[in-house]
Amino acid sequence: MQQRSFSGVSQSPRSPSKQPPYLAVSVTDPAKMGNGVQAYISYKVITKTNLPEYQGLEKIVIRRYSDFVWLRDRLFEKYKGIFIPPLPEKSTVGTNKALSCAEKFRFTAEFIEMRRQALDIFVNRIASHHELQQSEDLRIFLQADEQTMERARSQETGIFKKKPADLMQIFKDVQSRVSDVVLGKEKPVEESNPDYEKLKRYVFELEDHLAEAQKHAYRLVKRHRELGQSLSDFGRAVKLLGACEGEALGKAFSELGTKSEMLSVKLQKEAQHLLMNFEEPLKDYVRAVHSVKGTIAERAAAFRQHCDLAETIKLKEIDLNKLRLTRSERTVDAEHEYEELKADGEEARRRFEMIVRLMNEEMVRFQEEKTLDVGLAFHEFAKGQSRLANAIADAWRSLLPKLEACSSS
Amino acid sequence: MMGYENQGHEEAHLYATPAEMESLVLTDNDDSSHHQSQPNHHHPLSSSLPFAAQIPTDDDHLLASPSFLTHSQSQSQNPIPNHSSSSSSFKFILEPPSYADAVFRSFDGDHINETNGHDSSSGDLSSSPPSTVEYLSISVSDPQKEQDLANSLVSGGNTYVTYLITTRTNLPDFNGSEFSVRRRFKDVVTLSDRLSESYRGFFIPIRPDKNVVESQVMQKQEFVEQRRVALEKYLRRLAAHPVIRRSDELRSFLEVDGRLPLVRNTDVASRMLDGAVKLPRQLFGESVGGAVDVSEVVQPAKGGRDLLRLFKELKQSVTNDWGGAKPPVVEEDKEFLEKKEKLQDFEQQISNVSQQAESLVKAQQDIGETMGQLGLAFVKLTKFETEEAVYETQRVRAADMKSVATAAVKASRLYRELTAQTVKHLDKLHEYLGAMLAVNQAFSDRSSALLTVQTLLSELSSLHLRIEKLEAASSKIFGGDRARIRKIDELKETVRATEDAKSCAIREYERIKENNKNELERLDKERHDDFFNMLKGFVVNQAGYAEKMASVWDMVAEETIGYAKDGS
Numbered sequence: 016m017q018q019r020s021f022s023g024v025s026q027s028p029r030s031p032s033k034q035p036p037y038l039a040v041s042v043t044d045p046a047k048m049g050n051g052v053q054a055y056i057s058y059k060v061i062t063k064t065n066l067p068e069y070q071g072l073e074k075i076v077i078r079r080y081s082d083f084v085w086l087r088d089r090l091f092e093k094y095k096g097i098f099i100p101p102l103p104e105k106s107t108v109g110t111n112k113a114l115s116c117a118e119k120f121r122f123t124a125e126f127i128e129m130r131r132q133a134l135d136i137f138v139n140r141i142a143s144h145h146e147l148q149q150s151e152d153l154r155i156f157l158q159a160d161e162q163t164m165e166r167a168r169s170q171e172t173g174i175f176k177k178k179p180a181d182l183m184q185i186f187k188d189v190q191s192r193v194s195d196v197v198l199g200k201e202k203p204v205e206e207s208n209p210d211y212e213k214l215k216r217y218v219f220e221l222e223d224h225l226a227e228a229q230k231h232a233y234r235l236v237k238r239h240r241e242l243g244q245s246l247s248d249f250g251r252a253v254k255l256l257g258a259c260e261g262e263a264l265g266k267a268f269s270e271l272g273t274k275s276e277m278l279s280v281k282l283q284k285e286a287q288h289l290l291m292n293f294e295e296p297l298k299d300y301v302r303a304v305h306s307v308k309g310t311i312a313e314r315a316a317a318f319r320q321h322c323d324l325a326e327t328i329k330l331k332e333i334d335l336n337k338l339r340l341t342r343s344e345r346t347v348d349a350e351h352e353y354e355e356l357k358a359d360g361e362e363a364r365r366r367f368e369m370i371v372r373l374m375n376e377e378m379v380r381f382q383e384e385k386t387l388d389v390g391l392a393f394h395e396f397a398k399g400q401s402r403l404a405n406a407i408a409d410a411w412r413s414l415l416p417k418l419e420a421c422s423s424s
Numbered sequence: 425m426m427g428y429e430n431q432g433h434e435e436a437h438l439y440a441t442p443a444e445m446e447s448l449v450l451t452d453n454d455d456s457s458h459h460q461s462q463p464n465h466h467h468p469l470s471s472s473l474p475f476a477a478q479i480p481t482d483d484d485h486l487l488a489s490p491s492f493l494t495h496s497q498s499q500s501q502n503p504i505p506n507h508s509s510s511s512s513s514f515k516f517i518l519e520p521p522s523y524a525d526a527v528f529r530s531f532d533g534d535h536i537n538e539t540n541g542h543d544s545s546s547g548d549l550s551s552s553p554p555s556t557v558e559y560l561s562i563s564v565s566d567p568q569k570e571q572d573l574a575n576s577l578v579s580g581g582n583t584y585v586t587y588l589i590t591t592r593t594n595l596p597d598f599n600g601s602e603f604s605v606r607r608r609f610k611d612v613v614t615l616s617d618r619l620s621e622s623y624r625g626f627f628i629p630i631r632p633d634k635n636v637v638e639s640q641v642m643q644k645q646e647f648v649e650q651r652r653v654a655l656e657k658y659l660r661r662l663a664a665h666p667v668i669r670r671s672d673e674l675r676s677f678l679e680v681d682g683r684l685p686l687v688r689n690t691d692v693a694s695r696m697l698d699g700a701v702k703l704p705r706q707l708f709g710e711s712v713g714g715a716v717d718v719s720e721v722v723q724p725a726k727g728g729r730d731l732l733r734l735f736k737e738l739k740q741s742v743t744n745d746w747g748g749a750k751p752p753v754v755e756e757d758k759e760f761l762e763k764k765e766k767l768q769d770f771e772q773q774i775s776n777v778s779q780q781a782e783s784l785v786k787a788q789q790d791i792g793e794t795m796g797q798l799g800l801a802f803v804k805l806t807k808f809e810t811e812e813a814v815y816e817t818q819r820v821r822a823a824d825m826k827s828v829a830t831a832a833v834k835a836s837r838l839y840r841e842l843t844a845q846t847v848k849h850l851d852k853l854h855e856y857l858g859a860m861l862a863v864n865q866a867f868s869d870r871s872s873a874l875l876t877v878q879t880l881l882s883e884l885s886s887l888h889l890r891i892e893k894l895e896a897a898s899s900k901i902f903g904g905d906r907a908r909i910r911k912i913d914e915l916k917e918t919v920r921a922t923e924d925a926k927s928c929a930i931r932e933y934e935r936i937k938e939n940n941k942n943e944l945e946r947l948d949k950e951r952h953d954d955f956f957n958m959l960k961g962f963v964v965n966q967a968g969y970a971e972k973m974a975s976v977w978d979m980v981a982e983e984t985i986g987y988a989k990d991g992s
Contacts, residue, residue: 217812224805231798238791245787249780256773259766264952267959379815386821390987393828397980400835404974411967418960 096373250275625939792839799832
């Protein structure tokens with residue numbers, strides 16, 4: 016789609032050209048592949064870059080939705096602490112209920128375009144993130160041939176993929192507050208950081224607000240379509256009335272009917288524009304908040320691990336001291352274990368602290384990004400509404416002189 | 425800012441009045457800075473505004489043109505208007521007329537009229553300005569509960585509601601220029617019945633339903649208010665009808681205090697009894713009584729006393745439909761038949777348009793509602809972000825969101841007003857649907873009058889046949905047949921009476937035909953005017969509100985233009 020400007024791309028010392036480094040990706044040309052149950056949509060992913068890590072200035076590969084999922088899963092595993100850009104939903108089920116048959120058919124073409132747009136945004140966000148853009152997995156995704164990609168994709172299932180159940184459990188832990196304490200259950204280990212608490216509350220409440228706004232935005236799209244439909248029906252009925260009236264009045268009715276039908280088309284167009292440029296970005300915002308929640312869960316897991324290990328180390332130290340006092344043969348082994356544990360503990364602490372640091376940076380980036388994204392969506396919304404209103408005003412205004420001419424006859 | 429702005433100008437110049445065409449040059453947007461109003465490109469100072477000022481609507485108040493309209497009206501006489509800025513003596517922006525303010529004036533005007541029954545508008549269906557000499561203005565108000573003392577067999581008695589009918593008029597038929605009476609719904613039914621009898625062939629407005637079920641089911645207050653509104657509408661329609669407004673029936677209803685002097689129909693039982701005596705008189709003209717009461721012939725056959733007549737006319741209509749021979753007189757007027765068919769077609773189309781109009785109004789209402797809900801959701805989100813803001817970017821976002829939320833709420837309000845206005849304009853369609861009922865009634869008056877004529881003619885011919893037979897039989901008897909001769913004389917009496925009745929019936933039929941014809945002409949003209957006004961009102965309304973909405977969103981688009989990508 017568009018070239019995002021680059022900041023923070025590390026300049027490789029081997030970079031030959033004087034040009035500033037760039038990495039531009041686009042997802043285009045959705046095409047239906049296969050038949051029946053096996054059918055799927057494939058996309059062309061075009062990479063234009065002068066980075067030395069990439070082969071050549073331009074590369075085109077064919078990818079399908081599950082390849083994008085693979086990429087996201089890898090990044091989520093490797094870059095804990097970073098809000099990985101969200102993917103569009105897997106299926107249409109549950110996202111847009113109450114569609115008529117006609118709508119469902121239209122939804123297919125719409126759906127494909129919406130998904131393509133979302134995937135394009137997804138890859139571009141990764142490519143312009145100063146950390147993520149350096150990922151090996153991204154390179155594989157953008158360059159590997161189809162067979163390699165397929166191999167990589169099928170390898171990953173089961174090993175890295177967190178089962179949804181685990182993720183849900185982590186969410187629940189993060190959300191539980193007083194209830195466990197009241198019930199006397201073991202209190203889950205949580206950071207006692209008031210700023211972080213505030214952040215967590217903010218994220219959860221934000222999602223609720225956004226979901227509501229997105230719901231109304233979707234309804235507004237539907238309303239545009241409905242209004243378009245009734246204008247079209249009205250126009251047709253008015254034209255029939257005009258035919259039976261005849262003469263000046265009949266002509267006037269005909270003109271009115273024609274204008275109505277014309278405006279109906281404009282309304283359908285605007286509905287589409289609204290869907291793609293306003294409702295979809297809001298949905299994207301909701302997805303992004305989910306992604307943040309995912310990172311919050313990861314942070315909680317890392318914190319728990321760090322705490323658990325610290326606990327274990329303390330116990331081990333007590334044990335070790337006991338052994339040292341009794342000068343047992345097991346002391347040496349115990350010492351080894353202790354050292355290993357300490358190393359693990361150090362590792363866990365490092366990991367946790369990195370997540371904290373990254374999250375803080377990410378929060379700033381996230382807010383900036385969202386302000387821009389939402390600002391653009393608002394602009395498109397206002398532009399679209401203005402365009403529609405002006406078209407409506409023009410159409411009806413243009414009718415008046417004709418009405419005047421007819422009525423005086 | 426946006427490409428279509430120029431497009432709007434190009435389109436606009438196509439619709440300029442001829443006076444402006446000559447010195448037409450499209451300027452670029454520099455000139456818009458000379459106009460003091462909003463930063464949008466639809467300015468009321470356009471010189472092409474004549475039509476806005478001239479548009480007659482049902483509402484008199486709209487005719488009080490706002491100052492800018494009259495200003496530009498005088499400008500339009502001069503093809504080169506005097507703009508304040510020096511550079512634009514030959515150039516001027518050919519702005520399409522802005523209806524936004526005209527619309528809002530009319531909205532305010534209508535608000536004043538909304539109050540309970542105290543409307544001073546003439547109630548005229550046509551669009552003629554109120555400065556015409558004659559007016560008859562009626563309002564219905566002040567419902568009161570009253571006791572029906574006369575018929576209360578049960579203690580506690582029968583209560584009913586009366587309404588205050590206030591009339592303001594300068595018509596000479598009335599005694600006075602402003603007066604009131606109290607009437608109950610039964611009185612209105614009586615009035616309506618009397619009018620149908622006296623004005624056969626006319627398109628008499630249909631009275632409100634009795635709504636027996638609703639009166640039990642609905643809340644008393646709501647039902648009474650609904651009825652009050654319906655009565656007012658009905659009386660105003662009567663007052664708008666050029667012939668009916670001068671009728672004695674209406675006059676009595678409006679000005680005679682106390683009991684309504686219109687005679688009510690006698691109940692069926694007494695008419696049955698009457699019938700037993702009058703039956704022979706009706707069509708046989710027995711020596712008892714002699715001539716047929718002409719006024720009875722003139723009325724269509726009703727139940728009770730006209731039982732025999734009903735039978736005969738029924739037989740006649742069956743003969744008409746199934747009998748081999750053509751009835752003696754048929755509806756020959758080709759023009760009338762064509763018109764009737766056209767009207768039936770019209771009725772169907774109107775019904776269809778009316779239905780679609782309802783859906784359209786609902787869709788407009790829905791989109792306004794959803795827009796409002798979206799606005800509210802954003803208001804909440806703005807508040808949330810503002811309260812929780814940690815980063816500056818959040819505050820910026822909250823500010824953007826606030827302007828979108830405000831715009832959405834404004835737009836929602838505009839949709840609501842637009843819908844209310846649209847309903848008023850398109851209501852004309854419903855009115856005409858109602859009017860078609862009156863038309864059908866008038867046409868059926870005509871058919872029943874024709875049927876009476878046909879029946880009498882058949883009757884006559886069968887009487888003549890009987891006389892012939894009797895005469896033939898009688899002539900065979902030498903010296904004459906006393907009994908038969910007497911019978912022949914009786915029959916000849918009957919023939920004379922029937923001939924009278926026939927002439928009467930034919931006169932009545934012709935009268936009704938004439939009424940139909942005049943009414944059809946009147947309907948055509950009124951329909952023409954009414955529908956044009958409806959269309960104009962609808963279009964101005966839509967254009968005006970669309971303009972307002974465009975300016976609301978234009979502002980937001982301006983404010984957020986920084987987020988736009990290049991070449992968007």
